[in-house]
Amino acid sequence: MIYTIIGLYILGSFTGFIGRKISYSMAIIASAFSFIAGFEAKFMGNTLSAVFSFLPNITVGINIDGLSGLFLMIAAISWTAVSIFSLDFGNHYRKRMAVFLNLSMLGMFLILTAYDALTFLSGWEIMTIASYFLITEHEGAYKEAFQFLAFGELSTIALILAFVGLNASDGSFVLIKADSNSVVFLVFASLAFIIKMGIVPFHTWLKEAHSKAPSNASALLSAPVTLMGVYGLARVINITGYTHVWGLLAIILGSVSAFWGAMEAAAAKGLKVLPAYSTVENNGMILAALGLSAVAYSFSTKSTLYEFAFLTAVVLSITHTIAKTLLFLSIGQAKEQLHAENIDNVRGIHKSVGKIPALGILISGLSFSAFPALLGYVAEWMLLESIFQSYQFSSILDRVVSLTGGVLLSLAMGFASFSMIKLIGYSALGYHHEKKAEPMPTFFMNVAELFLIAMIFGISFFASDLFLGLGYSKFVIGALGIPQGWLLASAEPVFGVISPAFFVLVITALSVVPFLIYFRSKLTTKKVASWNGGLALKEEEYFTANAFSFTIEHILRFVYMTKERTNKNRSYVAISDVFESFYKQIVTFIKKISYSVSRFVMNGKVYFYILYILIMFILIFVVFG
Amino acid sequence: MKSWALYGITRKLTEPFKKLEENTGKMDKIFRRSLNIYPIDVGNNGDLNFEMAALAAPQYNIHRFGIFFADSPRHADVLLVLGRCSEKMVGPLKETVNQLPKPFNIIIVEDGTDFGISARDLSLPNVIAYYDKKLEAGEILSVLLNITGDKK
Incomplete structure (x- = not known):
C-alpha cells in the first residue's frame, strides 16, 4: 500500500509533463489510497510499516501508526x-503545476508517515520546495514565494537542530515510539512547527503567499x-x-495568534487575504x-480535561482542514472566473458564477463562525468547554x-464571525454587479466543492461516532431525552453536553418554515433597485465591504494603525499589520548592512584582495599546519 | 369640512377652499382616512411647488384629512407629477413609477406652459386624474379628496 501510494505520486508528477488530467487523476487515486491507509492504521489497528537499515545505526523508512x-x-480529504x-x-x-502538486502531496505523505527524522526532513523539504514552485505559478508572485521559502527554510533549520538534540539525548533518529526529554528538541521542533502553522510573530509569509498563490495551491498551503x-x-x-511550561507558552501564543x-x-x-488570516x-x-x-495533564491526570483538550485540537484540525479547503476552492473558482482580487469586486457570486461555489463559501464561512449544525460549531463548543473547565x-x-x-479566544470567535459575515455577505450573496463570469468547465470544481460541503455536514452529524472511533467513548453519553450515543459530553462526570446530530435534524426541520x-x-414581492432619487446607483455609491468593517478599523485605530491616504484625488483608508512593518525594518536593516559590508570587502582595489589571500593563506597554515 | 377638533377653539382657523367640480377616477375606499402622496417635480416653473408647500401649511392643513407627504415613493399611494416633463427627468420619473408599491395611482398636474413633454404622452400606468392647467392648493386638495371618495 505504501509503495503504491508513493509510486502513484511519483508517477503522477512525471505524467504531469505529458498530460494534466492523467497527473491529477493519479493524485486523486493516491490521495484516496492514503485515506484508506490512514483509516486502516487508525481504526483497524493495522500498522503499515516499511523500515530498512540505511547506514549502521540509522534506519529509515515509513511507518503509519494511529497518530x-x-x-x-x-489531510487526504483535502488532497482528494x-x-x-x-x-x-x-x-x-x-x-x-500538476508536477509540483503531486510532489507537494508526496512530501506531506512522507512527513505524516515518516519513521525517522531523515525521512521527515526530506518530506519537509520536498513539500516546501514544491509549494514554492506552486506559488510562483501565479504571475509575479516571486517575492511572496521567496518569503514563503525563507520562513520554510527557517523552520527546516530549526527542525535540523531539533533532530540533533533528539539524537544527542537518545542516540537515534527514530520518531515512532521514541522517548526523549531533550529540551533542545522540544524548543526547536516546536519553533519549526509553529512557523509552519503561521502562529503570530511568524504569520506574515502566510498572508502574502496564500493570497497570491493559485487557488488550488492556496487551499493546499492553507489546510494540509x-x-x-x-x-x-x-x-x-x-x-x-x-x-x-510548554503548555503555558502554547496557550499564550495560540490565543494571541487567534x-x-x-x-x-x-x-x-x-x-x-481574509481566509489567510482566518488560517x-x-x-x-x-x-x-x-x-x-x-x-491540564501537568495539573492532574485524574481529570478528563487533558484528553478532552487534545480531542478539541484534533476536531479543530479536522474542521479547519475541510472548511478552509472548501473556502479557498470556492473563492478560487469565483476569482478565476471573474478576474477580481477584492471582496467588493466579486459581489453576487450566486448569480454570476454559480450556486455551488456560493454555497461553498456560505457553508464554510458559517462553519468558521460556529453556526450550529455545522462542524465548526462542534469544534468551537469543545474549545470553549475546555477553557471553562x-x-x-x-x-x-x-x-x-x-x-x-x-x-x-472568545474575542477571536466574535471577530471571526464578523469577518465571515463580511466575506459571505459581499462575495457569495450581496448585490450583483452584472459582471459576466468567464465560461470554463466547472464540473469537477463543483464536484470537489459538493464533496467538502457533504463532509462538513456529515462529520458534524456523525461527531459522536467520530469520538467513539477515536477511542474517547467516555465523552459520548445519552441524557436529557437523547438516546445513548448521540450526546457529546465535555468531561466525565458530565460538565456540558451537546448533540450535533440533533442540531442538524432540528435546524433542517425548522429551516423549512422560513424557506x-x-x-x-x-411570488408577491416586487423587486426593484435601491432608491436613489430615481437615478441608477453608481459603482461607488454601494455600501462596500470596506465600509462594513470601517467601524472596527476606526475604533481600534491604534491597533490597526488606520490611516487615510489620498492618491490621485481619491481618498481611501489603509490599515497595516504591525508585524509586517517589523519584518520590513529587519529587511531594510540587513540590506543596509550587507551593502556596507560588500562595499568594504569588494572595494575594487587589487592590494586589498592580495592582502585578503595572504591572510587566509597564513590562517590556514596556522590552523591546519 | 369638519372644524378643528381642539378643546376651547370655537372659531374655524382653516380657510374654506375652492372646490374643483370635475369628475375623476376613484381610488379604493381604504385610502379615505390615510393617503400618502409623493410629489415629483419633473420640470414645472415653480408655481406648483409653492402650492404644494401651502398644502401642508395651516391654511389648508391636509393632515386633518389623513393625507400625508411620503418621504419615498416606496411608501406612497399616489404619485403627484408636477409640470411638463423635461427630457432628463423622463428616466427618473419612470424609475419612480417603478418603485411605487401596488396598488398605486398617478395624478398629473401640468402648469400650462409649452415646454417639455406632456406626462400623458409617456404612457404612465394608472393615471387617475390629469390637468393641463395650473391648479391652486385648494383645488389640488379637492382632487385628492375626490379620488378617495371623501366628499366634504
Whole structure:
C-alpha cells in the first residue's frame, strides 16, 4: 500500500509533463489510497510499516501508526478535493503545476508517515520546495514565494537542530515510539512547527503567499501544509510527553495568534487575504487547545480535561482542514472566473458564477463562525468547554493564563464571525454587479466543492461516532431525552453536553418554515433597485465591504494603525499589520548592512584582495599546519 | 369640512377652499382616512411647488384629512407629477413609477406652459386624474379628496 501510494505520486508528477488530467487523476487515486491507509492504521489497528537499515545505526523508512493515520486521513480529504478541483482548474496553468502538486502531496505523505527524522526532513523539504514552485505559478508572485521559502527554510533549520538534540539525548533518529526529554528538541521542533502553522510573530509569509498563490495551491498551503505543523506538534508531545511550561507558552501564543488573526481578518480587503488570516486564527486555536491539554495533564491526570483538550485540537484540525479547503476552492473558482482580487469586486457570486461555489463559501464561512449544525460549531463548543473547565486548576498562574487565553479566544470567535459575515455577505450573496463570469468547465470544481460541503455536514452529524472511533467513548453519553450515543459530553462526570446530530435534524426541520415563507413571499414581492432619487446607483455609491468593517478599523485605530491616504484625488483608508512593518525594518536593516559590508570587502582595489589571500593563506597554515 | 377638533377653539382657523367640480377616477375606499402622496417635480416653473408647500401649511392643513407627504415613493399611494416633463427627468420619473408599491395611482398636474413633454404622452400606468392647467392648493386638495371618495 505504501509503495503504491508513493509510486502513484511519483508517477503522477512525471505524467504531469505529458498530460494534466492523467497527473491529477493519479493524485486523486493516491490521495484516496492514503485515506484508506490512514483509516486502516487508525481504526483497524493495522500498522503499515516499511523500515530498512540505511547506514549502521540509522534506519529509515515509513511507518503509519494511529497518530499518523489520523492526520493522514484528515489531510487526504483535502488532497482528494484539491486534486479533483484541479482537473478543471489546472487547465489555465502550465503543465508543471500538476508536477509540483503531486510532489507537494508526496512530501506531506512522507512527513505524516515518516519513521525517522531523515525521512521527515526530506518530506519537509520536498513539500516546501514544491509549494514554492506552486506559488510562483501565479504571475509575479516571486517575492511572496521567496518569503514563503525563507520562513520554510527557517523552520527546516530549526527542525535540523531539533533532530540533533533528539539524537544527542537518545542516540537515534527514530520518531515512532521514541522517548526523549531533550529540551533542545522540544524548543526547536516546536519553533519549526509553529512557523509552519503561521502562529503570530511568524504569520506574515502566510498572508502574502496564500493570497497570491493559485487557488488550488492556496487551499493546499492553507489546510494540509499547516496541518503538518499540527501533526508535528502532536508528534513532539508524543515523544517528549506533556510539559507544563510548554503548555503555558502554547496557550499564550495560540490565543494571541487567534485574536490577532481574527482581528486582521475582520479588516481584510483582499478576497484571499481574509481566509489567510482566518488560517492564522484557527491554527492559534489549535495550538491553544494543545497547550491547555499540556497544562491540564501537568495539573492532574485524574481529570478528563487533558484528553478532552487534545480531542478539541484534533476536531479543530479536522474542521479547519475541510472548511478552509472548501473556502479557498470556492473563492478560487469565483476569482478565476471573474478576474477580481477584492471582496467588493466579486459581489453576487450566486448569480454570476454559480450556486455551488456560493454555497461553498456560505457553508464554510458559517462553519468558521460556529453556526450550529455545522462542524465548526462542534469544534468551537469543545474549545470553549475546555477553557471553562480550567476552573479546576489549583495553581493561580495556570488559572490566569488559561482564563486570559479564553478571553482572547472568545474575542477571536466574535471577530471571526464578523469577518465571515463580511466575506459571505459581499462575495457569495450581496448585490450583483452584472459582471459576466468567464465560461470554463466547472464540473469537477463543483464536484470537489459538493464533496467538502457533504463532509462538513456529515462529520458534524456523525461527531459522536467520530469520538467513539477515536477511542474517547467516555465523552459520548445519552441524557436529557437523547438516546445513548448521540450526546457529546465535555468531561466525565458530565460538565456540558451537546448533540450535533440533533442540531442538524432540528435546524433542517425548522429551516423549512422560513424557506416556505420566503418562497411564498417571493411570488408577491416586487423587486426593484435601491432608491436613489430615481437615478441608477453608481459603482461607488454601494455600501462596500470596506465600509462594513470601517467601524472596527476606526475604533481600534491604534491597533490597526488606520490611516487615510489620498492618491490621485481619491481618498481611501489603509490599515497595516504591525508585524509586517517589523519584518520590513529587519529587511531594510540587513540590506543596509550587507551593502556596507560588500562595499568594504569588494572595494575594487587589487592590494586589498592580495592582502585578503595572504591572510587566509597564513590562517590556514596556522590552523591546519 | 369638519372644524378643528381642539378643546376651547370655537372659531374655524382653516380657510374654506375652492372646490374643483370635475369628475375623476376613484381610488379604493381604504385610502379615505390615510393617503400618502409623493410629489415629483419633473420640470414645472415653480408655481406648483409653492402650492404644494401651502398644502401642508395651516391654511389648508391636509393632515386633518389623513393625507400625508411620503418621504419615498416606496411608501406612497399616489404619485403627484408636477409640470411638463423635461427630457432628463423622463428616466427618473419612470424609475419612480417603478418603485411605487401596488396598488398605486398617478395624478398629473401640468402648469400650462409649452415646454417639455406632456406626462400623458409617456404612457404612465394608472393615471387617475390629469390637468393641463395650473391648479391652486385648494383645488389640488379637492382632487385628492375626490379620488378617495371623501366628499366634504
